[in-house]
Amino acid sequence: MAGSIEFLPVILPGVVLTVQLTVCGTLLALVMAFAIGFARLSNFTWLRVTARLFMEFFRGTSMVVQLFWAYFVLPLFGLSLTPFEAGVLVLGLNSGAYMSEIVRGGMLALPLEQFEACIALNLSRWHRLKCVLLPQALPLMIPPFSNSAIEILKSTSVVSLISLSEITFRAQTVRAQTGDSVLPFVTILFIYLGLALMLSRIMRLVEHRLRPTSSVRM
DSSP, X not given: OHHHHHHHHHHHHHHHHHHHHHHHHHHHHHHHHHHHHHHHTOSOHHHHHHHXXXXXXXXXXXXXXXXXXXXXXXXGGTOOOOHHHHHHHHXXXXXXXXXXXXXXXXXXXXXXXXXXXXXXXXXXXXXIIIIIIHHXXXXXXXXXXXXXXXHHHHHGGGGGGGTOOSHHHHHHHHHXXXXXXXXXXXXXXXXXXXXXHHHHHHXXXXXXXXXXXXXXXX
């Protein structure tokens, strides 16, 4: 018990940093997901091709390699990032590439009649998206977005490779100093689980708020 009490002050700052990485990485991923997802649906060939190349690059290469590039290679080209900035950048871009398919799939899942009705009403592209299409597509996107947010949470452990002291890094530090592997890694196991359950609950509340009142629950 004494060991647990002594361990908590070491691990708590790592928990805060992990939450910060998750929130910032998820926000960046959402921005990239909608930008790339809508670009994939564009009428402009060059925009669709560029978005497809971006998506395939970040989905097809290792996040660890991307992280090392962001932190160690970009400074050679005059762009220096802090470990936190590099971690958020890679988490956001990598996850955003996967989530862009959620956006594209959600939009394509809408009935064709919805698009035709927007054209018939002479709505501008912005009003089509804001008033008709997104309100119907977002409820379809929230469940897979929830999975992606939890994946971002678990992927924050990767940033320990560039000495960013999130909870995995701090657990490794405790293990190196004390030789005890059970206490630190069992502790962070349940911390990750608790954070994932909290995140899942938040996303369910968002889904419930966006769900049409007429939807049927199975």
